[in-house]
Amino acid sequence: MLVSLQVDIRPAQAEISVGESKFFLCEVVGDAKEIDWYWPSGEKILPNRQDVSVTRNDESSSTLIIYNAGIDNAGVYKCVARNGDQDSEATINLRIYQKLTFTSAESPQEFNEGEDANIVCDVVSLPPPRVIWKHKGAKIQTAKDVRFKILANNHLQIRGIKKTDEGSYTCEGLIMARGEIAFRVIKVIVNVQPTIRVRQAEMNATADGELPVTLACDADGYPEPTVTWARDNVILESGDKYSFNEDGSEMTIRDTQKVDEGDYVCIAKNKAGSTEEEISLKVFVKPKITFLDNQTASELDEMVTLTCEATGDPTPSIVWSFGRRVFTEGEQSLDGNVVVRSDARVSSLTLKYVQYTDAGEYLCSARNPIGSDAQSGHLEVRYTPKITGWVTVYTWDGNAANISCEVLAHPAASVAWFRDGQQLPNSNATTAKIYNTPAVSYLEVTPESQNDYGSYNCTASNSIGTESKEFLLIQAEVPSAPSVELVEPYSSSALLEFEEPESSGGVPVLKYRAEWRPEGHASWAQRVYDAKDGGLSQIIVVGLKPNTKYEVKMSAINGKGEGESSELATFKTEPVREPNPPKLEGQLRARGNALKVLWIKQDDGGSPIKHYLVRYKTKDGVEWKPELRLPSSSLYVVLSELDWDTEYEVYVVAENVQGKSQPGVLSFRTSPEPTAIPDTDPSGFGMGAIAGILIVVFVLLLVAVDITCFFLNKCGLLMCISVNICGKTGPGAKAKDMEEGKAAFTADESKEPIVEVRTEEECTPNHDGGCQGEPNETTPLTEPDSPASESTTLTSSTATAAPVTAPNPPPPPPAQRPPGPLRSPAQRGPPGRPGGRLPAQTRRQRLRDPQSPSATNQDTRIDGPDAVAKEVAKEASEASGKPASGPPAEAVAPPPSVTPAQDEKSAVEEESKPEESEVKMAASEIKAVPKEAVLTNANESKA
Missing domain, CATH: 2.60.40.10 (Immunoglobulins)
Structure with a gap:
């Protein structure tokens, strides 16, 4: 039961x-x-x-x-x-x-006279107590004295406390339900209460950091307060963990750990009482990767997972990356092949279907707000060989071609080449050679007949498998004809726009040939242009006759040869007119208030340009600066002493006998005026120290120059000491050799160079109104640069085939030696021709009576040694009646007498927009040459 x-x-x-x-x-x-x-x-x-x-x-x-x-x-x-x-x-x-508990009822409590005193009596209980205040045995009646007030936290406030308010105050706590009572007697002393200023209320630290953490608070008051530190109501003492400065205002925590995180209280005390301020310390832990494994897999056979674990506080976030690709939480691809899962401090990356492209280093990065850590895990993927490379390769008979078989494999693969089932090389394929690198196998084939073209097989094998690929070697053809689409004629030039050939023949187009002639003429003028990477679609034909009909055709050239010419295009040049406006470019100089204005010559209207007119003004102004007239050979002008931070307009006009062109316009703004910033660093070098350093550097430089002169030129202070003290033979010992013809200067003992001033000769106007030395219709729009030009150059096309006057061009002339550099007498060889000496008297006469129509030009330049050598060669050739070979230092106009065949030929620009050229503005050139020089041959001068 x-x-x-x-x-x-x-x-x-x-x-x-x-x-x-x-x-x-x-x-x-x-x-x-x-x-x-x-x-x-x-x-x-x-x-x-x-x-x-x-x-x-x-x-x-x-x-x-x-x-x-x-x-x-x-x-x-x-x-x-x-x-x-x-x-x-x-x-x-x-x-x-909770029983009545007085958490804070210190006695005595001191306050500053005149301030609102807050007598602290904190009592807590459950249920909350009722608090009453008594003074001198009587309950304080706040209604009778408005200076007294019991605050919500049961503190007693005395507004404007007086010295007479000093005494004992009783704070009683009552719990009516239990009949419980407790009280505290607080002695109030009127004094200067301490104040605390916390330097930083919230501090951050890193666990296991090398640097300690310092908490600081500054206390003021009278009498001088003492400062102590507390945590969790426990006063901290000096020791291995904590240390304090002399007045206690700074507390240093060594070997910071996570357990040190929390609130610290700075307490300032004096006879009147104490003041507290709280400082929070947050301790972070840097992330650290504790586990990351490496994996091995086979392509398409296995699913592989990489696991990464990290610690840190706050909990770090973990991110995977592979190359530039970053993986975050969840599936990373539409097919779900890459999956990332994270749980707290552990993250995994799973590849469901491994591919050979997945092999490599996977970076696991753990990061939280205070730092990061990263480690790489390696994924090894075994896969069969992969063959890449261009399948078709074009070449022609006698031209070697490389067929590239790029192999990707792990483990490494062996590569073999086959032709018609037979491995190469063999006795039947003598035109093939094989070159192997770790990643690519090259088959070099030099075709000798049609049998060498066709299919070649590349086979790569490793322990995983075998891969084969067929490559085709195809015979290249000449390119098809380009198509002339548009011709824009001017007076002495024409702009041709054309379409590239539809078929390149399998190999790149290397050059284009343009041919033109006046209508009805039998001979063609021609010029060959290099094809550019970006595609050449425009050329400018210059040096044409005004008001004349022309025929033009073009053909393309590749490695195999030259293709057919395009259909004839006809055009008629315009009559003689004023020039086209020049194209302007500006370069702000380093000083900021100066500008270099460059112009590129455009079509001259069929008549040589006489000069350029330059004027400029501020953009908001109405008055132009005085006009500058510059010779036709000038290509730039420098405008100096401009106003700072001001916008300017520049007009450049080209003028010929028919009139002035429209102005080329350029707008620019000068730099703001620089301001000097005084050096306020007291530890810097003074002016005396800087001057001393400069003097030492200058002396060392002089010593280096003297040593160089001693060893190279046998002169200088060291040479003088060696000759006069050590008895060393001086440079004058070679005078006898010079008298015997072994030196260059045989007619005069003086080795002083003569300064030659080249000026423009007085010219006779031609039928166009220009001088015979001025550019005519055979002059290109852009002139070639001199060797001494600055870094900015104007490149004109280099003709690989000179203009011809017959259908079949003559064979090229034999190569000639260019003018050599100037040499010292000790470097000269024996004289080549006794009659090749330059007339010294003529140069002296020209030095005494120089004439230069462009003497007012702003920039005059002295050419370097290369230009001097070329000028010497030119004068020597004129003296012997034979022209000097090699390009001149300056662009020189053609001679007055030009044969008709030569007049039909013209130079052609390589580009539709010529690049910037450095300009030689002076018509006169100052050349330094020896008094006498022997010409060794018709094309080389040595001084």
Whole structure:
């Protein structure tokens, strides 16, 4: 017979204060198999907890123990007994109260006279207490004295405290329900209360960091306050962990760890009281990758997973990357091949279908707000060889071609070439050679006949598998004809726009040939242009006759040869007219208020350009600066002493006998005026020190120059000392050799060079109104640069085939030696021709009577040694009646007498828009040459 269960809890009622411990006994009458305790929330209380313990004493009782009770432990607890389908329960209401506790009621408390005094008396309890204040045994009536006020936190405030308010104040706490009372007597002293200024309220630190952390607060007051530091209401002492400066305002924490995180209180005290300020310290832990594995897989056979683990605080985020690709949480591809999963401090990257392109280094990066860490894991993928490379290769007979077989494989593959089933090289394929590198195998084939063209097989093998690929060697053809689409004629030039050939013949087009002639003439003028990477679609034909009909055709050239010519295109040049406006470019000089204006010559209108007119003004101004007239050979002008930070307009006009061109316009702004910033660094060098350094550098430079002169030219201070003191033979010992013809200067003992001034001769106007020395219709729009030009150059096309006057061009002339550099007498060889000496008297006469029509030009340049050598060669050739070969130092106009055949030929620009050229603005050139020089041959001069 079952006996009903009865449950009883002792004690029947419970009331404890915060922090006390209490146990309760649950007794059961009857046979109970289970006795359980339940929280006020209804959840079952599990055993083995630190704050609450449940113990089964015997078959009929169980004990509940609550340690260090807190406010949250209050509520109704339930004990339930069960035996099969029977159960019974009992409850107990646990009430928790807190005794009156004065948490802060210091005595004495000092305040500054005249300030609002806040007498602190913090009392806590549960339920909250009622607080009253008494002074001199009587309750303070705030209604009678408005200076007294009890604040919401039960502190007593005295506005404008006086010395008469000093004394004992009683703070009483009352709990009416329990009749509990407690009080504190606080002595109030009127004084100067300390004040605290915290340098930084929140500090961050890194665990295991090399640098310690310093918390600082500055305290003021009278008397001088003492400063202490506290954490969790515990005063910190100096030791291995903490250290303080002399007045205690700075506390240094060494070997910072995560446990050091928390709030620190700076306390300033004097006779009147204390002031506290709290500083929060946050300690972070840098991420650190603790595990990352390497993996090996075979292509398309396995699923592989890379795992990365990291620690840190805050918890780091983990990101995977492979090359430039970054993987985050979730699937990374539409097919789901790459999946990333993260859980707390662990992240995994899974490849479901491994490909050979997946092999390599995978970077695992862990990052939190204070730092990062990264490590690489390697994925090794084994796969069969993969062959890439151009399938078709074009060449022609006698031209070697490389067929590239690029192999990707792991493990490394062996490569073999086959032709018609036979491995190369063999006795039947003598035109093939094989060159191998770690990643590419090259088959070099030099075709000798049609049999060498066709299919070649590349086979790569490794332990995983074998791969083959067929490559075709095809015979290249000459390109098809380009198409002349548009001709824009001018007076002495024409712009040709053309379409590239439809077929390049399998190999790139290297050059284009343009041929033109006046309508009805039999001979063609021609010029060959290099094809550019970006495609050449425009050329300019210059040096044409005004008001003349022309025919023009073009052909393309590749490595195989020259293709057919395009259909003839006809055009008629315009009559003689004024020039086209020059194209302007500007270069702001380094000083900021000067500009170099460059212009590129355009069509001259069929008549040589006489000069250029330059004028400029400020953009907002109305008055132009005085006009500058520059000779036709000038290509730039420098405008100096301009206003700072001002916008200018520049007009450049070209003029010929027909009139002036439209102006070329250029707008620019000068730089802002620089401001000098005084050197305020007291530790810098003074002017005396700088001057001393400059003197030392100058002396060292002089010594280096003297040593160089001693060894190279046998002169200088060291040479003088060697000759006069050491008896060394001087440079004059070679005078005898010079008299015997072994030196260059045989007619005069003087080695002084003669300065030659070249001026423009007085010219006779031609039929166009220009001088014979001026450019005519055979002159290109752009002139070639001199060797001594600056870094900015104008490049004109280099003709690979000179203009011809017959259908079949004559064979090229034999190569001639260019003018050599000037040499010293010791470097000269024997004279080549006795009659090749330059007339010294003529040069002296020209030096005494120089004439230069462009003497007013702004920029006059003295050519370098290369130009001097070329000028010497030219004059020597004129003296011997033979022209000197090689390009001149300046662009020189053709001679007055031009044969008709020569007049039909013209120079052609390589580009539709010529690039910038450095300009030689002076018509006169100053050349330094020896008094006498012997010409060794018609094309080379040595001085």
